[in-house]
Amino acid sequence: MSVNEMFSSIQEFLSADHDVREDIRKVVQVLEQTAREILTVLQSVHQATGFKDIPSKCLRARELFLTVRNHLGDLKTKFPAEQYYRFHEHWRFVLQRLAFLAAFVVYLESETLVTREEVAQILGIEVEREKGFHLDIEDYLSGVLTLASELSRLAVNSVTAGDYTRPLRISNFINELDSGFRLLNLKNDPLRKRYDGLKYDVKKIEEVVYDLSIRGLSKVQESETAYEK
């Protein structure tokens, strides 16, 4: 094979690769748009008025997740299934974001940590690599870490909105999450950097809880609710 032939065959390979990436990029752009819409819907829970109709916001977000499923289904068709990691960088960010949004919805609904299986189910993708387009474990964990900082913010705002018990529940939740992450042996990678931020979220919530308990506010509301009954 001559030098020329060799290089033109490589050139062919490169332009085919380029086309695939271009296609992926287009779908990912749409995905990002939808992800932003979901985020906007969910962000409004931080508003004083938002605390009242959390369920309706979750429903709206769930609807939008159906669109996400369609886009992801479209994305799957753009490249050979066994080459997931070759193009991983393209959707890594948006998938982390979607994992966070799914985790946030599930937390708002049931105050539990979303499992990897649930996220995959919400997004309509797989958990195991062998089965096809899946949720990488690091992307899932990264999404969960984003949830932690979102919740620390929610704790602050729920106090402002007059809900004094929520921060305590959030505190328990994040503490459990923190000890979970402490089980992991993280390498010096992006996930590790994200994890290093978790302690600030823990600290922020502890401060809120401290403020509440030193003023006896957490008890006030408990007796109030008891009175209402």
Next chain:
Amino acid sequence: MNRKEGEGFRKRKQDSLLTQPKKDEKDNNINISSPVMMAFKVFQVELDTKHDKYERLVKLSRDITIESKRTIFLLHRMTSVPDAEVLKESECKLDGIRLKIKQIAKELIGEDLYQYHRAFTPGIQEYVEAISFQHFIKERSLLSLQEINQRLIFADNENSEGSQGTSTDHPEQQGRVLFFQVTAIDYLLGIADLTGELMRMCINSVGNGDIETPFKLCQFLRQIYDGFSYIGNTGPYEVSKKLYTLKQSLGKVEDACYTLKVRGSEIPKHMLADVFTSRAAMIEPDEVMS
């Protein structure tokens, strides 16, 4: 004295290790068997397995790099005429490297090659450089990607060592084929590195009084340079970065050929080397500036 101190330190460290779990229990009364903790235990195992595999591949890649570099040095020691003995020795070394690549292939069974690609790409590029250099010395031509990949198909004979004869009879049972595919990008980057070696070979051969090789090399390098220019900036970032170095190498070789042509007839062979060392000195500052 020193040892005692060391022991004391170790003891203290152990103490702090012992107290740690207690502290954990205290500041968050979290049930170790809660669903969240159970899930994270699974994640721990999964991440550790992945990281271990990655590290093993990095180590293999490093071994491949070292052996490939040695092979290249060995080949440089050869003076102009292909030396059968050196070639044989280099072939042995390359065989050794291929065994390492086989190990990589084994690690990658059932995995996504690209998930771990970053772990072994430096080694593979170096291997491409070494084997294509050897090929050039033997054949004076470019080794194609297909030819490289063909040599990276291995029979997985480890579990059938005692009964090699039967492995051909039942290919589906024992003759499991292991193969490793060099990606086009790795190939391209390896070839880009090859040009640096060819430049060195060119200058060396002039030093040895070999007038023919530099011209051949120059022609070959031009072809490769044309190929790279054809790909241009459509390739990944690393390729465009190497294009610059390639241009410099080509420039050096072209200058050498020029000198040979212009003054080759005047200068006695044994003095040519001197002319080149001074020219090389003239070229060096250029490099520093860039």
